[in-house]
Amino acid sequence: MALFKNKRMSLRGCVATVAISSLFLLASCGGDSGSNGSSDNESSEEIENDDSSSSCEDCEDDATSSSSAKTKSSSSVKKGSSSDSEVNDEESSSSKDPEESSSSEVCEQDSCSIDQPDEFIVISGVAQKGPFASGASVKLYEFDSTTYTRTDKNFTGMIVTNDGQFTISDVTLAGGYALFEVDGHFRNEITGLRSKAAVTLNALVDISHRKTVNINLLTHLEYERTLYLMSLGKDFVSAKEQAETEVLKAFEIKSKFASPEDLDIFGKGNGNAALLAMSVLLLRELKESELNDFLDNLSTDIVSDGVWGDEYAKAEIADWARTKDLARKLAEIRSNIEKWDLGTVPEFEKFVRNFWYMNYGLGECDSKNNAEVKASSNELTEPYGTQIRYICKDGAWIEATDMEKDFYLSGKDMGEDGEFWTGLVTEKKYKYDEKLGEWLEADSIDVILDNACVETRIGLVDGDENGGKYYCTANGWLSMVDKWSYEVPKEVRMNPEIEYGTMTDSRDEHTYKTVKIGNQVWMAENLNYADSSTTPSLLKNNWCYTYGEKSENCTVAGRYYTWAAAIDSVKLYEDYTIKCGDGETCTLPDTVYGICPPGWHLPTDAEWNTLITEVGGEKTAGIILKTQTGWDERKGGTDEVGFSAIPAGFREINGYFGNEGLLGYFWSATEVDRDNASNMYVGYYNGAYLRGSSKYFGYSVRCLQNEQ
Structure with a gap:
């Protein structure tokens, strides 16, 4: 027989039948743990065992489920609970005092089992879009791994500071899977301010072997995809790993990092940097009130095939990232985050840059393709079909100058002194200065006069058919008839027909x-x-x-x-x-x-x-x-x-x-x-x-x- 001492149990409907003559006790109990962790035990029904004459109905029908419940209860017992012990009926009835017997249940070991509450645990972590702000709520739902739905059992925590940290106490779960949900305002990385609109993020986690869980955009975006893969027969671990890989790939990130629920935008390393980059990219200059809808659409987009197919959204985000990057505005975002003084801000910029590089079809920029010039090959991006080009310099793609894009792969490294040449992209005119050993952009006067002002021609005077008169200086042709300039020597101003x-x-x-x-x-x-x-x-x-x-x-x-x-x-x-x-x-x-x-x-x-x-x-x-x-x-x-x-x-x-x-x-x-x-x-x-x-x-x- 199993003796459970001083144990409070939550039971819904218990019928027992005892056959005294054969000393056989059969108990059939069906249980429901309630709706929230803070009140489950307080609302539980107390079952007292005054004697062995209790009746039990329908035990045979529920034997299988009871046996199953026994297996579960034996795997997670709160500290201080006694395990099953073998005693005889006489000992049970004669040696227990009233207080003990009122909180005990006597059953024959193989014929009666009673659900026991799981061990109380504390779950803590950090919720981040940017960090969730004070007042945001965090809920933990028990998750049914068979139906892939959350149960009614839930536990609630609250973020009371502006760093996103939360703690949920007295958590008891029948299984290891839990669905986390955080809802509230957050600190906006783009503006540096508290958001005016709330956002909701989720995380599906196996908490069997962990006490900390971080909730973030990666956990949120992989959540529904993970469920879909599990519905196809994948186990939880494989489904979650595949979903994580696919979400990262959607942001042009091919590396494998720690579990998403371990990432922190204020931690060191590439995984944390990638998470922060995703947060910056998804928010960009989107209205905060539109973020929830955008995330829902993105999650729905990738759920069935793991691919983010909204090319228009990706191109729009890539255009934003390019603009911020080339205008050196990513430094302002970094400064906003650093001012919160919550920890190390990882190198998120490289992942932001990589996103627009890849979406523009530029690829990586390193020593292998230094000085390479490319145009955006994505017809949905702003610069597509324009004369804008990008050049790989010192590990980064930057906007190429007219000369860089006009001469790329032209073969025109040198020319004759004063020679003109037309650029390949802009069709601008260029002139070769032999003394300087380089091509220079020709100005409009060079073209009008069809005479390049180069180093060897400084001091030359030339005119056009409209009465214009020009003097060649180190800075190019200078009009002598339209405006006064000290660059023109006095001798050039004098009348060449006079004998001075x-x-x-x-x-x-x-x-x-x-x-x-x-x-x-x-x-x-x-x-x-x-x-x-x-x-x-x-x-x-x-x-x-x-x-x-x-x-x-x-x-x-x-x-x-x-x-x-x-x-x-x-x-x-x-x-x-x-x-x-x-x-x-x-x-x-x-x-x-x-x-x-x-x-x-x-x-x-x-x-x-x-x-x-x-x-x-x-x-x-x-x-x-x-x-x-x-x-x-x-x-x-x-x-x-x-x-x-x-x-x-x-x-x-x-x-x-x-x-x-x-x-x-x-x-x-x-x-x-x-x-x-x-x-x-x-x-x-x-x-x-x-x-x-x-x-x-x-x-x-x-x-x-x-x-x-």
Whole structure:
């Protein structure tokens, strides 16, 4: 006989028949463990065995199921429960005290068995989409491995922190299979914030030999596929392994990892990285409220054949992954996750990249195919059929430049100097620079002129049939007629049809071009003298264009001088004791040599007027005196007499420069009043005029040769 001491048992319907004469006891008991683990034992019915005269009905009919129940109960007994023990009827009735006998059942060993509750266990783990947030519920359902359905028996836990961790206590199951379900809000990896919508995830697990279970997207997506495979006759382990492999393959992941219920997005290793990548890819920029439906559709899609057949969804996710990857936005997602400070964030990026690589038909990128160029072969992706190409560089596919895709497999490694070639993909024009030893992208002017501006042609001037004129620089062709530029040397601006003279300034050995106009001999370029040691009037009163001294600009356009510097006010005071210049009015000598080279002087208004009259008067003189190029919007002149006035603009009192490309200003040796002096100016109009301006402005200086 079996004696069960002090044992609380949940029984539904028990009938016993005892044949006293043969000391035969037959008990037939049918049990149902209830609906939830926390109340099963409290609601159970207590069966007392006061004597051996109990009756038992229908025992023969239920003998087989009872025997089966006995086998189950003997395999899992709560600690402290006594096992079956052999006693005789007299001992049972005479040696037990009332308290013991009230909680005991006496049966002949081979003819009566009673279901016993399984051992209480505690299940813990972590629920992750991103981590489920506080308030999410976790349920554990007993799972019937015969019908592949969950029973009414369930146990509930709750996530109380924002890290997804849960614990379910007092779990008792008849078998080893359990279905977990978590429902609630989660922490969004894309935004870094708590989700506004809830999501539900499942996990089907054999908990016979485990006390921890993690619930995640992989456990969820393999769940229904596992059930389907089991319905076809596969055992649980094989079905689960196959389902896991198929789900990972749907995300272009071919490796085999630990069991899905052991993975953790905050763990090290490729398996955890792959899980996090799946989480990022599936959420992407999908509305959180749409995630449940998307997961349901995906699960349904793979359930019968293990293949994710929604090519449109995969292409859309691949496009998102490519955009984020190439824009370096995956780092922002990593930063969002790291800010939660829940553990190591594994290298999920490589699996995100691999997903779009494979869906684009690019394949892997490694040393074997470095520099290979490919287009997307997936007609559902955004770049399909466009000129976009991808190049394998340093282990990653990135968007190829026009040159990389145009020259890939072209065989055009070299060319002749200045040779043109048309790209294979974009049909852009390229030019070969022999000195640099490389192909360069040709610009529109190269094409218009049919003349490649390369290193060996710097300084070349060419023109088009529409009056355009261009100068070849290290940066390509530069328009000379549309806009002012300091990159064009002053000599190129001068009229090539004029026979210029030259003059060398003995003070600094600088040579200037000169030109005779009427009876006057003028400098044909602006003065560029700056020795403030020899000429103290220049100290802090002369400048090159730009904010910061750039001597190369002075080489092109000369210097800007205040009026006091131009007349050499210090020299005037030393020679004539004339106090003249800024804020002073004075009577100047007939000839003011100023800062001009020996043998030259600063022209007066009268001498400027002589020039203007010589070239047709003030209304049209500007056209004659201006250079042909360098004036904005093609407002240059004819430069018929070779004066070659350029639009150098001026320097304002506050240090700003202005009007370059529009106006040219030249000091006169004629004073207007204590604060203003005269100057001649030409602009984007036709005339040339004299006017008064502040003595503090910085203007150009043109010197006039002294009469011989």
